[in-house]
Amino acid sequence: MTTTRLFVTEDAKISHDGGLDISPLTAIFQAAQTYHIPFIYQVLLDKSKKTYDLSARLATYRPEHNYSGRRGLAKLAEQGHPLDLSRPFEAYNVTTNHKGMTHKHWDTEYTKRIDGRDQFTASYSYEQVSAYKPRPEVRREAQKIKEIVLGKKEHRRLLNGNASWDPICKHSLNRYGRFEVTPAQLKPFVEVVPLEWTTNPWKLLSGRSAPTFNTHEIITTSGMTAASLGEGTINLPEDTDGVANKGSVQHQSLGMFVIRTLTEGGDEAEEVEQTSESVSDCLLYPDDQYLKALDCPVTSDIVNGEFESKTSSKPSKTLANADRANVMDRHALFVYENEKTARRGYKHLRSSFNTVLETGLQPYNRTDPVRCPDDRIPIVEGDVSTTWQLAGRESLAASADGKVIASGPADADVGTFDWDCHFYREVDGIHRVETEDGDCVAEYRSNDAFTAEWTRVKQPHLPTTPDYLAFSTIAYRDEEHNELRLYEPDESLRAAWDQPNTEGKMDRHRNAMEAFCEERLIHDDNQDNGGDGDHVIYEDLQTAFQAWYDYRSEHEPPSNSVIGQVLPEDLKDAKTGGTDNTYKYFDGWRWAIPRDLDSPHHPDPATIEEADPATNTDTDEDATSAQPQSPMDDREDTSGNSDQPANDS
Secondary structure, eight states: OOEEEEEEETTOOOOOOOOOSSOHHHHHHHHHHHTTOOEEEEEEEEEETTEEEEEEEEEEOOGGGOOOHHHHHHHHHHHOOTTOTTTTTGGGTOEETTSSOSTTTEEEEEEEOTTSOEEEEEEEOOTTOOSSSOHHHHHHHHHHHHHHHHTHHHHHHHHHTOOOOOHHHHHHHOEESSEEEOGGGOHHHHOOOOOOOSSOTTTTSTTOOOOOOOOHHHHHHTTOOOOOTTTTOTTOOSOOTTOOOOOOHHHHHHHHHHHHHHHHTTOOEEEOOOOSSOOOSEEEOOBTTEETTTTEEOSSSSEEEEEESGGGGOHHHHHHHHHHHHHTTOEEEEEESSHHHHHHHHHHHHOSSSEEOSSSEEOOEEEEEOOOTTSOEEEEESSOOOEEEEETTTEEEEEETTEEEEEEOTTSOGGGSOOOSEEEEEETTEEEEEOTTOOEEEEESOHHHHHHHEEEOEEEOOOSSSOGGGGEEEEEEETTTTEEEEOOOOGGGSOGGGSTTOOOHHHHHHHHHHHHHHHHEEEOTTOOOTTOSSOEEHHHHHHHHHHHHHTTOSSOOOOHHHHHHHOOGGGSSOEEETTEEEEEEETTEEESSOTTOOOTTSOOGGGSOOOBTTBOOOOSSOOOOSSOOOGGGGOOOOSTTSSSOGGGO
16 A cells, blocks of 8 residues: 655754644545545654654555556656645655655656656666666665555555655655654644544445454553563562473563454464473464465364474474474464575474484484483583484484494383483583493583583483474564464475476376385385284375375375376285285385384373463473473574574584
8 A cells, every 4th residue: 555654854843833734634535535535644653851752654556646657756756745744744745655766866757648648767866876876776776765655565664563664765866754843843743633424435435344453462452561680570470380481572472462463363362371281382272174364274273373583494393393293283373474494494393303314314412311210311522413313113322422332122211222422411410421320420510511511311302293394383473564474385485296297196106106215114124924913004105195284285096996006116016914915014114203103202191281271381492391300401402403403404
């Protein structure tokens, strides 16, 4: 929408013109009333000692008042806006974004012909080109001036309660979008105009409805004082056990935005109070399993909402939130700060592990340390990250500097493994390094000194399901428009087999099957299950491939009969079990992620606090853990095997 904003030049002063026959606001409102023009007039004030910083804007909503492109630029530059604020406010030494803005950057002409058609020209002016300002820079400035004159960005700021203005106005045009007035000078800008409207102009307007505002966050946070020594400490609870960190201001701001947007969009959304238990950030109760605000279906009647700000760079944090939803049989909505972090989050949810190895896969590292039954933490010397390898149900091994330091069954607690390394514990404030037998190797009084020489071993993140996309929706905050948008993967994230130029449906299915097998199946020449154990059942492969295909492509997944035609040569001959020819399996193959792996490191539904809006949530910060925390818990992983994949750094 084209919006008019008042500006003042640096050398101009707001006058006290009391000799006008009619106040500027009365003139504007009477004109709007006479011609049934829907409008929004907005004044934002910021008090500064004895004066006010003022910002004033006007948006009219008739379609013919909405200017766009170079045609609209030429028309505004030559004829102005019908309800340009500069006309009634001219006596107060102010101007607007429609008046005198283009002469240094654009050459414009506009003519209305007798037959109703118009002729216009709007071309770049290069009078400012010099050795210090080349043509490309002049054109970039001209484009910014065009946006300012058309007022589209101003309209979004009006709806969001944002009083900022473009710096180019100050640097190139000597115009300021916020100006100082005294209390006596407020009346022309904020006067109450006693007009009685006999019609509703919004109802008379075809194709448009009254705008909605997104100023809740501005209003609720306005006037808050900065924290200072002694403030806010009177009403702290005596016992803070069970109270979790609510997260950073960034996390809380994102949460407020998401809940408000979903609620205004027609969905029922409730924030969940933070506690030390494992809970989501908010709860959604969509009608008929459909989110109205995002116009998308979900897979459950209750949806876990997760606000991912700092966790966007920590795969294990995002996947832990997904695991929680999965074990509760709920859909999960992940909301990120911007499109870039949503892209990263999509990659984490699409692949629930770090990379595929020849013998299995490498899971991500969690942020929590391994804890042995005696509460000691395995540690390795130096700044070394532990690498975990998962090979079926039988083998989960930890390596440091290429040396295996522990191994055991995948369904066992890694703390019970036999560890070939040193151990850490804190005794009376002393950071103590011990051998397996408990002999002291070194002691440190400073946590910094300790963490400079040793690194804790982190737990592995073992996925609860091979595919989190099946029950996840990814959205992000569009910072420019301050809107909540669904994330759509760009072309670079689409698989090579799913690009639009892929020739032939069967070729696409065949290439997809090859990619699926590389990601989900491990070939083991020494494995011979004879129909028992961890082999791959043909029916399971069909189901898993169709689900995998469905959440990675806009095309329909192939039918079972087609799947049989596109299997790799190594999987063409499926064996049958006994006399039941319908039971087919692939010998010498196993799932990279063991199906239905029962690991003690998976979230336990019994320990997850039920989603009661009056109690709960963990945050994107490290929430208070029920277990005692090690001083090393805050140590960052700096190696390539950290929580964040190398290509996301």
